[in-house]
Amino acid sequence: MAHIASSRPKRSGIRRAERRFIAMVLAPTLLFYAVFRFYPVGYAFYMSLHDWRLLRADQVFAGLDNYRMLLADPLFHQVVRNTFYFAFGTTLLGTASALALAILLNPIRQGSTLYRLIFFLPVMTSTIASATIWLWLYQTRFGLLNHLLVMAGLPRVPWLQSATWAMPSIIIMSVWAGVGFTTIILLSGLRGIPAAYYEAAAIDGAAGWKVVRHITLPLLTPVLAFVTITGLIGGFNVFQQVFLMTRGGPYNSTRTISLHIYDYAFQRLWMGTAASMAFVMFAMVIMMTLVQMYLQRIDWEF
Amino acid sequence: MALKRVERLDPVSQTRARSARVSGLLRTNLVNYILLTLGALVMVAPFIWMLSTSFKPQAETITFPPQLLPKRATLENYTQVFERLNMVRLYMNTAYVAVVKTVVNVYTSTLIGYVFGKFTFRGRDVLFYLVLSTWIIPFEVYMIPLYVMMVNMNLGNTYWALIIPEISSAYAVFLFRQFMFTIPNDLLDAARIDGAGEWRIFHSIVLPLARPVVATLVAFYFMWNWNDFLWPLIVLTTSDKYLLPLGLSMMVAEFGTQYGMLMAGASLAIVPVLMIFVSVQRYIIEGIALTGFK
Secondary structure, three states: OHHHHHHOOOHHHHHHHHHHHHHHHHHHHHHHHHHHHHHHHHHHHHHHOEEOEOOOOOOEEOOOHHHHHHHHOHHHHHHHHHHHHHHHHHHHHHHHHHHHHHHHHOOOOOOHHHHHHHHHHHHHOOHHHHHHHHHHHOOOOOOHHHHHHHHOOOOOOOHHHOOOOHHHHHHHHHHHHHHHHHHHHHHHHHHOOOHHHHHHHHHOOOOOHHHHHHHHHHHHHHHHHHHHHHHHHHHHOOOHHHHHHOOOOOOOOOOOHHHHHHHHHHHOOEHHHHHHHHHHHHHHHHHHHHHHHHHHHOOOOO | OHHHHHHOOOHHHHHHHHHHHHHHHHHHHHHHHHHHHHHHHHHHHHHHHHHHHHOOOHHHHOOOOOOOOOOOOOOHHHHHHHHHHOHHHHHHHHHHHHHHHHHHHHHHHHHHHHHHHHOOOOOHHHHHHHHHHHHHOOHHHHHHHHHHHHHHOOOOOOOHHHHHHHOOOHHHHHHHHHHHOOOOHHHHHHHHHOOOOHHHHHHHHHHHHOHHHHHHHHHHHHHHHHHOOHHHHHHOOOHHHOOHHHHHHHHHHHOOOOHHHHHHHHHHHHHHHHHHHHHHHHHHHHHHHHOOOO
């Protein structure tokens, strides 16, 4: 670019115009991120160090009391366990299903769009609408799933009404809701594998599972790692389906951290405690992000 | 290219390789179709049951054994939803908020992504990573102060409170910056030398080139915004301001056992996003590929 600049007298004028353009775009951008992202995070941390209640004039400084309380609170421990249960359950089941679907979908030429659209249908559906549908499918007496179980001669399952079954039920619903998205991402990862590898394998007489095991999976590992980590991070945020389907019950068996934060902040209005929970959640997300950054630095060589 | 390589082999292994490949392809694809169709059935079954229930009168929704088709199909569930939920207003509210948020966010993020991707200036990388770092902040961390800020600015129960915090998003900025690397610098420099201003270059060269990515992100952000729940739940307090997911959740709380009506409401919430996606779906795979996926 420098040699162009020296040969064109207009270049310095262009540089000035460029600088003005950059400033015009970046000044409001930085203001936005400072005011609506960084400032609230700092504010939240300030809140978490106080016994901060909404609509109170003087907030009482509490040091690390909120965090100490969380450490000692068995309910909060359960909430964190529930959140991990949901995140890992949904991600593992979801990634495995998406991988199977993507591998099945990849070689297909006819009708591929139709299948993709069908798998993607639940992704487009609002979680609240999906949760409403599944609330009906899981209904103990009249729901379709128990009707089918009875017709197959099996006992009814108290899906959302038992502390054992409620979380698996929400996981199944969430896998259904999200698997199409992961499938599309894995599919675009598969499309990136050069056809030459498959041809070489075919010439060597390898087919089916062998090809999947020795070519597809190793070459797809970076994408799989990405999908797993972002799935876990997304799982930590789960709110809508538990809010609508179980409200955290029965016996707090589906109470996740996001729901717990919402209840503390906007039902009880104990915003300081809620903010300290949010930072526990932040720590979980940061941990996962660090794992992802570490995985990305690995040179995936097989 | 592949055929050429096979032809270089001796005749025996050439035939063997070709026949193995053809028969292998047929066999695996047949299995693929069967398994995919099974999977597809599982995926659509809830929707079919939703539609079927939505056309059943209340008494028929709880019959055993379950009937796929209603004996006496009715539209009363839909008319009920329109009357009790004020569906027209919910649609208008949701469409307004979702369109404004999507257009603003995608436009600003293209612009910011362009500046970070196509210009060199001091501190660029630091600033970019500063913006990008906000991507990992869970919404739960800043939603509480954000709520207090909105209330202090007298923006509680307004759409401004929904729109303002979403003017730009790190995720979209990141994806657009990735895309900008694919635009050749020479193209932009040529326009500069021809005397085009920076805004003109952005609007008439960069933005059109970014169309597949813009379409993909418009589809996804429209979907996310249309379905957004937690923040509207916190901010909106009167039912005339409610958006669709919020209205639907209120309906579940109020008419929890009228499954026909709930399913009619769910069906009505799904249709618009479906239409948007079907209309841009050809861009989506391309858009995902261009940004290096995600």
